[in-house]
Amino acid sequence: MSSATRAPRSLQKRVTLLVIALLALVWLVTAVVTWRDVRHELDELLDSHLAQAAALLVVQQAAESEDDHPSDAPVLHRYATQVSFQVWHEGRLAQRSVNAPPTPLLPIGAAFQTGFRTLTVADTDWRVFAAHGAERDVQVFVAERVDSRHSILWAVLRGTLGPLALSLPLLALAAWWAVRQGMAPMRRLSQSLASRSPHALEPLPAHDAPAEMQPMLAALNGLFERITSMVTAERRFTADAAHELRTPIAAIRTQAQVALGEADSALRRHALQATLQGCDRATRLVAQLLMLSRLEASQGGNTALPEAAPITDLSNLARRVLADTAQDAVARGQTLSLDSSAACPVHADDSLAAALLRNLLDNALRYSPNGAQVRVCVQPLDDRVRLRVDDSGPGLAEADLQRLGERFFRVLGNGQSGSGLGWSIVRRIAAVQGAQVRAQRSPDLGGLRVEVDWPAA
């Protein structure tokens, strides 16, 4: 629920934030490293100064060791308050700076230890260096306030990292702008997609798009192409279907109007019968159209292998379909025969296979003259079962054989009112069921021979 209502995350925002965060991290690491380096160098430098000062004091005290009056060194500069010192001679304070306490900063005498230490005197942190003369009678402490070191450290850091910190927002702005520039092709694409009319299906221009976007554009354009061909096929089908329905409807209307205006009862009866015939023909056409459109709709989804199809006995099926069709053949004095051996199981959908055979028989009977022969034969081959329909009708010219199965193609001048859809249905069913269809001149009966090979079960 919340994920559905949440606004989609902006790619630009994400990349910009990432870049800025990385910049800040790099800056932080730089700051820490600099701080550590500078403090180390500073400690070294200032400690060496402390040591030098202590050495000077030791040397000086050794020279004046006779003078036992403790004296305070004068404050020569305001910076002098930052440092202090004590010189002890044989346990007594010989000299000190004004800001140094009169008591020893650290234990003197036997417990005296040389070296650097940090201690707190009167709430102030001091860095203390202790040294002694050659005979250990002169003991010197030199101290420096720790916060003076801190202020130097901070000054150095301010000087180097300050400008960097100031430039961080500028860098962020620059990063935002750069990302925006980089995203421009993407934005152009989404704008052109958004401004397209919902029916626009022309391909998107891909030549000036960056390499990263090419696969997406190629996929989109492929999709547009497929949709275009689907829509075109759909439109053509609708237009063709509408045209094909016009003539039967015109016939029905005309015959009905004739019947209405006819005084002669025999003629009126004829017109009414013709009206009924027209209705039957229109019904058949609609059924064929529906079947065809269902077959075409299932084309996308029905990719099942023939092996997955149910098993149908083609011999049995042929007997059933012929029994249904026999009435029409008998009515026109046509001879219908079936030649089938034992059970011929195939991988096929029962009702689709029946529809295929029905359409083949319908064509054979319809386009053959009265008294013609139609032979159906089911025979097993190696890995297939062949269904063959021969007729003694007029057959088809080579050019017409090529065009069989084109929707609404029909051979003209045969005096029959077919729609040319039967063959489309036969071909469609065969394609869906994995069967092969061939049409040729019948060597036995002289008319048309149609062979359909099914994968044997």
Place this chain on the structure above:
Amino acid sequence: MRILLAEDDPLLGDGLRAGLRQMGFQVDWVRDGEAAARELRAEPYAAAVLDLGLPLKDGMDVLADTRRAGLTLPILVLTARDAVPDRIRGLDIGADDYVVKPVDLHELAARLRALVRRAHGQPQECLQANGLVLDAAARTVARAGAGEADAPTNDITLSTREFDLLHALMLNAGRVLSREQLEQHLYSWGQEVDSNAVEVHIHHLRRKLGADAIRTVRGVGYLVPREA
């Protein structure tokens, strides 16, 4: 009025022939383009109804050939092709009217009558000549100036053949039509024609309309004089 119907669909052709006969037309029905082209050249039809999707020869080709042969009879194209470019092409090639299936029989008959009338230079629905008024749609004839045209008492009762004969003569008012020409106007294929049928009908017409209604030009034929 004799017209040629070219339509390959058996049911529709049969219906159109029967329907147009009810409307008073003499209809010859052909089922393919070659027969249509042949018949149009061979017989003096008043008009033709032409389907476009004909076997052997497309209706458009029939139309173009007919016009190229110099035939000017009105041709009404009746087709399932309703796209505007198809209509334009049909009219440009020489069709006089373009009707999309399905069509009402009365409308088809009215369009045919209008086409024939205009082909004879008659702008009104009623033909007037020699003091007679002929309404082709209502199939009535009255004497001009005898009163209101719609008053039924003025109608002169004519048989189908008599009406068709007078119609042909009045459409061609001022011109002499031979007996053979009149026969061709009156009879479609397979109808028995008595050798003196035209004379008999003329005789009946003169009795009903008056001796002066139709003049005989000896050795040539018959004529209804144009309005003075």
